[in-house]
Amino acid sequence: MARIKVAIFDTDKTYRERFTDYLMEYKATEMELSVFTNCTFFFEALNVDNFHLFVLGSGHKEVLSKVSEKRVPILILTESVQSYVKESVEMLEEEIAYVSKYQSMDGITRQMQRMTETMWGCKEEQINKDVEVIGVFSPVKHEMQMLFSLLYAKNEGRRNKVLYVNLLEFSGFSEIFGESEYDIGDVVLQVRDGNVRREFLLASIYETEGFSYIAPLTNPERVMEVTGEDIRKVLEWISRETDFRTIILDVGINVKGFLDVLSVCSKIYCLGKKGYLYEVQMRQFLTYLERIVDVTFFEHMEKMELPSQMKVISGGISLLDQLDWGEFGDFVRRKM
Numbered sequence: 001m002a003r004i005k006v007a008i009f010d011t012d013k014t015y016r017e018r019f020t021d022y023l024m025e026y027k028a029t030e031m032e033l034s035v036f037t038n039c040t041f042f043f044e045a046l047n048v049d050n051f052h053l054f055v056l057g058s059g060h061k062e063v064l065s066k067v068s069e070k071r072v073p074i075l076i077l078t079e080s081v082q083s084y085v086k087e088s089v090e091m092l093e094e095e096i097a098y099v100s101k102y103q104s105m106d107g108i109t110r111q112m113q114r115m116t117e118t119m120w121g122c123k124e125e126q127i128n129k130d131v132e133v134i135g136v137f138s139p140v141k142h143e144m145q146m147l148f149s150l151l152y153a154k155n156e157g158r159r160n161k162v163l164y165v166n167l168l169e170f171s172g173f174s175e176i177f178g179e180s181e182y183d184i185g186d187v188v189l190q191v192r193d194g195n196v197r198r199e200f201l202l203a204s205i206y207e208t209e210g211f212s213y214i215a216p217l218t219n220p221e222r223v224m225e226v227t228g229e230d231i232r233k234v235l236e237w238i239s240r241e242t243d244f245r246t247i248i249l250d251v252g253i254n255v256k257g258f259l260d261v262l263s264v265c266s267k268i269y270c271l272g273k274k275g276y277l278y279e280v281q282m283r284q285f286l287t288y289l290e291r292i293v294d295v296t297f298f299e300h301m302e303k304m305e306l307p308s309q310m311k312v313i314s315g316g317i318s319l320l321d322q323l324d325w326g327e328f329g330d331f332v333r334r335k336m
Contacts, residue, residue: 003032004116005049009042009067010035010057010077015101019057019077022105031112039063046070053116057101068096073115077101077108079291100292104257106229131239135265137251137258139285140278142271142306146171147323149250151332154320157210160245163238166216167231167261168252169223173216176319180206180215185222187214188230196237205242209320212244223252228260235264259293268301269335307331 006023010016020035034049036042039062046066054067057077067074074096099111136149146168153164165184166173174180182204190196205212217223235247249265251258262268272282282303289297307328323329 005032005051006053007051008035008055009063011037011059102292106227106257107260133247133265135249135262135268138271140273140281142273144306145271149248153211153248156246162211162246163244164213164248166250167255168250183215183217185217191233224254228257231261232264270301270303271306274305
Protein backbone atom coordinates (compact mmCIF):
# COMPACT_ATOMS: atom_id res chain seq x y z
CA MET A 1 0.00 0.00 0.00
CA ALA A 2 1.36 3.43 -0.96
CA ARG A 3 2.12 5.81 1.86
CA ILE A 4 0.16 9.05 2.19
CA LYS A 5 2.35 12.08 1.50
CA VAL A 6 1.52 14.62 4.22
CA ALA A 7 2.86 18.18 4.42
CA ILE A 8 2.74 19.73 7.89
CA PHE A 9 3.11 23.47 8.44
CA ASP A 10 3.17 24.68 12.04
CA THR A 11 5.12 27.48 13.72
CA ASP A 12 4.34 26.20 17.24
CA LYS A 13 7.55 24.27 18.01
CA THR A 14 6.28 22.40 21.09
CA TYR A 15 3.05 21.18 19.53
CA ARG A 16 4.66 20.48 16.14
CA GLU A 17 7.28 18.21 17.68
CA ARG A 18 4.75 16.34 19.83
CA PHE A 19 2.42 15.83 16.85
CA THR A 20 5.11 14.67 14.43
CA ASP A 21 6.71 12.39 17.05
CA TYR A 22 3.34 10.68 17.46
CA LEU A 23 2.91 10.24 13.70
CA MET A 24 6.45 8.89 13.31
CA GLU A 25 5.94 6.38 16.11
CA TYR A 26 2.48 5.10 15.15
CA LYS A 27 1.89 5.99 11.48
CA ALA A 28 5.33 5.75 9.85
CA THR A 29 4.29 2.80 7.70
CA GLU A 30 1.22 4.67 6.46
CA MET A 31 2.40 8.25 6.07
CA GLU A 32 5.40 10.04 4.57
CA LEU A 33 5.86 13.32 6.43
CA SER A 34 7.35 16.63 5.30
CA VAL A 35 7.46 19.25 8.07
CA PHE A 36 7.79 23.01 7.52
CA THR A 37 8.04 26.10 9.70
CA ASN A 38 9.18 28.60 7.07
CA CYS A 39 6.81 29.95 4.41
CA THR A 40 9.50 30.25 1.73
CA PHE A 41 10.67 26.66 2.02
CA PHE A 42 7.07 25.48 2.21
CA PHE A 43 6.08 27.29 -0.98
CA GLU A 44 9.14 25.88 -2.78
CA ALA A 45 8.09 22.35 -1.79
CA LEU A 46 4.58 22.97 -3.16
CA ASN A 47 6.11 23.45 -6.61
CA VAL A 48 8.15 20.24 -6.45
CA ASP A 49 6.19 17.61 -4.49
CA ASN A 50 2.69 16.26 -4.99
CA PHE A 51 1.19 15.99 -1.50
CA HIS A 52 -1.99 14.09 -0.70
CA LEU A 53 -2.87 16.07 2.42
CA PHE A 54 -1.91 19.35 4.09
CA VAL A 55 -2.05 19.70 7.87
CA LEU A 56 -1.81 23.36 8.92
CA GLY A 57 -1.37 24.51 12.51
CA SER A 58 -0.19 27.81 13.99
CA GLY A 59 0.53 30.36 11.26
CA HIS A 60 -1.84 28.70 8.79
CA LYS A 61 -3.34 32.03 7.66
CA GLU A 62 -0.01 32.91 6.04
CA VAL A 63 -0.09 29.90 3.74
CA LEU A 64 -3.74 28.87 3.34
CA SER A 65 -4.44 30.88 0.20
CA LYS A 66 -1.42 29.41 -1.61
CA VAL A 67 -2.12 25.87 -0.42
CA SER A 68 -5.76 26.06 -1.54
CA GLU A 69 -4.61 26.38 -5.15
CA LYS A 70 -3.45 22.75 -5.04
CA ARG A 71 -7.01 21.41 -4.69
CA VAL A 72 -5.80 18.89 -2.09
CA PRO A 73 -7.56 18.21 1.23
CA ILE A 74 -6.51 20.57 4.03
CA LEU A 75 -6.81 19.83 7.75
CA ILE A 76 -6.49 22.90 9.98
CA LEU A 77 -5.60 22.44 13.65
CA THR A 78 -7.23 25.24 15.64
CA GLU A 79 -7.10 26.53 19.20
CA SER A 80 -10.89 26.49 19.42
CA VAL A 81 -13.31 24.88 16.97
CA GLN A 82 -16.20 26.89 18.43
CA SER A 83 -14.73 30.31 17.67
CA TYR A 84 -12.98 29.86 14.31
CA VAL A 85 -13.94 31.91 11.27
CA LYS A 86 -13.37 30.18 7.96
CA GLU A 87 -11.00 32.05 5.67
CA SER A 88 -12.45 33.19 2.34
CA VAL A 89 -10.81 30.68 0.01
CA GLU A 90 -12.57 29.06 -2.93
CA MET A 91 -12.56 25.41 -1.91
CA LEU A 92 -15.13 22.67 -1.85
CA GLU A 93 -16.46 22.10 1.68
CA GLU A 94 -15.25 18.49 1.77
CA GLU A 95 -11.66 19.57 0.95
CA ILE A 96 -11.10 21.57 4.14
CA ALA A 97 -11.77 20.68 7.77
CA TYR A 98 -11.15 22.43 11.08
CA VAL A 99 -10.45 20.34 14.20
CA SER A 100 -9.20 21.14 17.68
CA LYS A 101 -5.47 20.61 18.15
CA TYR A 102 -6.13 19.70 21.81
CA GLN A 103 -8.16 16.57 21.16
CA SER A 104 -6.57 13.11 21.27
CA MET A 105 -4.07 12.22 18.57
CA ASP A 106 -6.33 9.28 17.70
CA GLY A 107 -9.07 11.73 16.74
CA ILE A 108 -6.78 13.83 14.55
CA THR A 109 -5.26 10.88 12.70
CA ARG A 110 -8.71 9.40 12.11
CA GLN A 111 -9.76 12.69 10.46
CA MET A 112 -6.59 12.55 8.35
CA GLN A 113 -7.53 9.04 7.24
CA ARG A 114 -11.08 10.08 6.37
CA MET A 115 -9.80 12.93 4.20
CA THR A 116 -7.50 10.61 2.25
CA GLU A 117 -9.63 7.46 2.31
CA THR A 118 -9.33 6.79 -1.43
CA MET A 119 -5.55 6.42 -0.95
CA TRP A 120 -6.02 3.71 1.69
CA GLY A 121 -7.70 1.28 -0.66
CA CYS A 122 -10.93 1.15 1.36
CA LYS A 123 -13.18 3.46 3.28
CA GLU A 124 -13.22 3.59 7.05
CA GLU A 125 -15.66 1.08 8.49
CA GLN A 126 -18.82 2.63 9.87
CA ILE A 127 -21.20 1.65 12.64
CA ASN A 128 -24.40 0.19 11.22
CA LYS A 129 -26.89 3.05 10.89
CA ASP A 130 -29.69 0.82 12.16
CA VAL A 131 -27.93 0.59 15.54
CA GLU A 132 -28.44 3.43 18.03
CA VAL A 133 -25.42 4.10 20.24
CA ILE A 134 -26.20 5.93 23.49
CA GLY A 135 -23.37 7.34 25.60
CA VAL A 136 -23.60 8.15 29.32
CA PHE A 137 -20.88 9.99 31.23
CA SER A 138 -20.51 12.25 34.25
CA PRO A 139 -17.79 14.90 34.62
CA VAL A 140 -18.64 15.03 38.35
CA LYS A 141 -18.47 11.22 38.65
CA HIS A 142 -22.05 10.88 39.82
CA GLU A 143 -22.46 7.78 42.00
CA MET A 144 -25.71 6.87 40.22
CA GLN A 145 -24.28 6.92 36.68
CA MET A 146 -24.07 3.14 36.28
CA LEU A 147 -27.53 2.59 37.78
CA PHE A 148 -29.01 5.22 35.45
CA SER A 149 -27.48 3.42 32.46
CA LEU A 150 -28.56 -0.03 33.66
CA LEU A 151 -32.15 1.10 34.20
CA TYR A 152 -32.10 2.72 30.78
CA ALA A 153 -30.91 -0.58 29.30
CA LYS A 154 -33.58 -2.56 31.16
CA ASN A 155 -36.41 -0.30 30.02
CA GLU A 156 -35.11 -0.04 26.45
CA GLY A 157 -34.81 -3.83 26.45
CA ARG A 158 -38.60 -4.10 26.63
CA ARG A 159 -38.80 -2.91 23.01
CA ASN A 160 -35.34 -3.52 21.47
CA LYS A 161 -32.43 -5.90 21.78
CA VAL A 162 -29.94 -3.99 23.96
CA LEU A 163 -26.24 -4.37 24.71
CA TYR A 164 -24.72 -2.56 27.72
CA VAL A 165 -20.96 -1.84 27.80
CA ASN A 166 -19.37 -0.55 31.03
CA LEU A 167 -16.18 1.55 30.71
CA LEU A 168 -16.12 2.79 34.31
CA GLU A 169 -13.48 2.30 37.00
CA PHE A 170 -14.43 0.50 40.25
CA SER A 171 -18.13 0.64 39.40
CA GLY A 172 -19.04 -2.37 41.54
CA PHE A 173 -20.56 -4.12 38.51
CA SER A 174 -19.01 -7.53 39.21
CA GLU A 175 -20.23 -7.42 42.83
CA ILE A 176 -23.79 -6.99 41.58
CA PHE A 177 -23.83 -9.30 38.55
CA GLY A 178 -21.03 -11.73 39.41
CA GLU A 179 -17.60 -12.38 37.94
CA SER A 180 -17.30 -13.03 34.19
CA GLU A 181 -14.78 -15.16 32.33
CA TYR A 182 -14.31 -12.51 29.63
CA ASP A 183 -14.54 -8.70 29.73
CA ILE A 184 -14.31 -5.70 27.42
CA GLY A 185 -10.51 -5.83 27.63
CA ASP A 186 -10.48 -9.30 26.07
CA VAL A 187 -12.73 -8.08 23.26
CA VAL A 188 -10.54 -5.02 22.63
CA LEU A 189 -7.40 -7.16 22.38
CA GLN A 190 -8.98 -9.38 19.73
CA VAL A 191 -10.18 -6.37 17.72
CA ARG A 192 -6.73 -4.74 17.94
CA ASP A 193 -5.13 -7.91 16.58
CA GLY A 194 -7.64 -8.00 13.74
CA ASN A 195 -8.45 -11.59 14.61
CA VAL A 196 -11.97 -11.38 16.01
CA ARG A 197 -13.77 -14.71 16.20
CA ARG A 198 -17.53 -14.53 16.22
CA GLU A 199 -17.81 -17.40 18.71
CA PHE A 200 -15.47 -15.58 21.11
CA LEU A 201 -17.48 -12.36 20.89
CA LEU A 202 -20.72 -14.20 21.57
CA ALA A 203 -19.09 -15.94 24.55
CA SER A 204 -18.10 -12.49 25.89
CA ILE A 205 -21.72 -11.29 25.91
CA TYR A 206 -23.78 -12.17 28.98
CA GLU A 207 -27.53 -12.04 29.60
CA THR A 208 -29.28 -10.41 32.56
CA GLU A 209 -32.61 -8.70 33.34
CA GLY A 210 -33.95 -7.82 29.92
CA PHE A 211 -30.66 -6.90 28.24
CA SER A 212 -27.16 -8.18 27.45
CA TYR A 213 -23.80 -6.86 28.58
CA ILE A 214 -20.04 -7.09 28.12
CA ALA A 215 -18.39 -7.16 31.54
CA PRO A 216 -16.17 -4.20 32.54
CA LEU A 217 -12.47 -4.29 33.33
CA THR A 218 -11.64 -4.81 37.00
CA ASN A 219 -8.13 -3.35 36.70
CA PRO A 220 -8.30 0.48 36.46
CA GLU A 221 -4.90 0.64 34.79
CA ARG A 222 -6.27 -1.40 31.89
CA VAL A 223 -9.20 1.02 31.58
CA MET A 224 -6.71 3.82 30.88
CA GLU A 225 -5.12 1.72 28.11
CA VAL A 226 -8.38 1.41 26.18
CA THR A 227 -8.63 4.12 23.49
CA GLY A 228 -11.48 5.73 21.65
CA GLU A 229 -10.28 4.02 18.48
CA ASP A 230 -10.48 0.63 20.22
CA ILE A 231 -14.10 1.16 21.25
CA ARG A 232 -15.08 2.49 17.85
CA LYS A 233 -13.75 -0.68 16.20
CA VAL A 234 -15.52 -2.87 18.76
CA LEU A 235 -18.79 -1.06 18.04
CA GLU A 236 -18.32 -1.44 14.29
CA TRP A 237 -17.82 -5.17 14.69
CA ILE A 238 -20.78 -5.63 17.04
CA SER A 239 -23.12 -3.58 14.84
CA ARG A 240 -22.09 -5.60 11.80
CA GLU A 241 -22.07 -9.11 13.26
CA THR A 242 -24.93 -9.11 15.80
CA ASP A 243 -28.60 -8.13 15.86
CA PHE A 244 -28.44 -5.62 18.73
CA ARG A 245 -30.44 -2.49 17.96
CA THR A 246 -29.28 -0.34 20.89
CA ILE A 247 -25.82 -0.15 22.47
CA ILE A 248 -25.42 1.77 25.73
CA LEU A 249 -21.92 2.93 26.61
CA ASP A 250 -21.23 3.80 30.27
CA VAL A 251 -18.10 5.92 29.86
CA GLY A 252 -15.61 7.05 32.50
CA ILE A 253 -13.43 10.07 31.85
CA ASN A 254 -10.28 8.00 32.43
CA VAL A 255 -10.81 6.20 29.13
CA LYS A 256 -8.10 7.49 26.80
CA GLY A 257 -9.85 9.58 24.18
CA PHE A 258 -13.23 9.33 25.92
CA LEU A 259 -14.56 12.15 23.76
CA ASP A 260 -13.73 10.04 20.69
CA VAL A 261 -15.89 7.31 22.21
CA LEU A 262 -18.76 9.74 22.79
CA SER A 263 -18.44 11.22 19.30
CA VAL A 264 -19.82 8.00 17.76
CA CYS A 265 -22.97 8.22 19.89
CA SER A 266 -26.25 9.42 18.41
CA LYS A 267 -27.41 10.45 21.89
CA ILE A 268 -25.27 11.52 24.87
CA TYR A 269 -26.37 12.00 28.46
CA CYS A 270 -24.08 14.26 30.50
CA LEU A 271 -24.90 13.69 34.17
CA GLY A 272 -24.49 16.43 36.78
CA LYS A 273 -25.46 16.85 40.41
CA LYS A 274 -26.94 19.57 42.60
CA GLY A 275 -24.53 21.49 44.78
CA TYR A 276 -22.13 24.39 44.32
CA LEU A 277 -18.96 22.30 43.92
CA TYR A 278 -20.57 19.95 41.40
CA GLU A 279 -21.94 22.89 39.41
CA VAL A 280 -18.48 24.50 39.30
CA GLN A 281 -16.97 21.23 38.09
CA MET A 282 -19.61 20.93 35.37
CA ARG A 283 -19.07 24.51 34.18
CA GLN A 284 -15.33 23.95 34.01
CA PHE A 285 -15.81 20.78 31.99
CA LEU A 286 -18.25 22.42 29.55
CA THR A 287 -15.83 25.32 29.04
CA TYR A 288 -13.14 22.80 28.15
CA LEU A 289 -15.56 20.97 25.86
CA GLU A 290 -16.41 24.14 23.95
CA ARG A 291 -12.75 24.55 23.03
CA ILE A 292 -12.18 21.13 21.54
CA VAL A 293 -15.37 19.71 20.01
CA ASP A 294 -17.50 20.68 17.07
CA VAL A 295 -20.90 22.28 17.66
CA THR A 296 -22.59 19.10 16.38
CA PHE A 297 -21.38 17.31 19.52
CA PHE A 298 -23.65 19.52 21.64
CA GLU A 299 -26.61 18.81 19.35
CA HIS A 300 -26.50 15.17 20.50
CA MET A 301 -25.81 15.90 24.17
CA GLU A 302 -28.37 16.39 26.95
CA LYS A 303 -27.13 17.74 30.27
CA MET A 304 -29.16 16.74 33.30
CA GLU A 305 -28.98 16.78 37.09
CA LEU A 306 -29.34 13.23 38.33
CA PRO A 307 -30.95 12.65 41.75
CA SER A 308 -29.07 10.60 44.32
CA GLN A 309 -30.69 7.43 45.68
CA MET A 310 -27.73 5.75 47.40
CA LYS A 311 -29.25 5.85 50.89
CA VAL A 312 -32.31 3.82 49.87
CA ILE A 313 -30.38 1.05 48.10
CA SER A 314 -29.91 -2.26 49.90
CA GLY A 315 -28.76 -5.76 48.99
CA GLY A 316 -30.76 -8.95 49.06
CA ILE A 317 -33.23 -8.41 46.23
CA SER A 318 -32.68 -7.31 42.65
CA LEU A 319 -30.96 -3.95 42.68
CA LEU A 320 -32.63 -2.86 39.45
CA ASP A 321 -36.06 -3.90 40.68
CA GLN A 322 -35.56 -1.72 43.78
CA LEU A 323 -35.01 1.31 41.59
CA ASP A 324 -37.11 0.50 38.53
CA TRP A 325 -40.49 0.97 40.15
CA GLY A 326 -39.58 3.90 42.34
CA GLU A 327 -38.89 7.58 41.84
CA PHE A 328 -35.54 6.97 40.20
CA GLY A 329 -37.03 4.54 37.68
CA ASP A 330 -39.72 7.11 36.81
CA PHE A 331 -36.96 9.70 36.29
CA VAL A 332 -35.10 7.43 33.86
CA ARG A 333 -38.25 6.60 31.87
CA ARG A 334 -39.09 10.30 31.49
CA LYS A 335 -35.69 10.82 29.89
CA MET A 336 -36.11 8.06 27.31
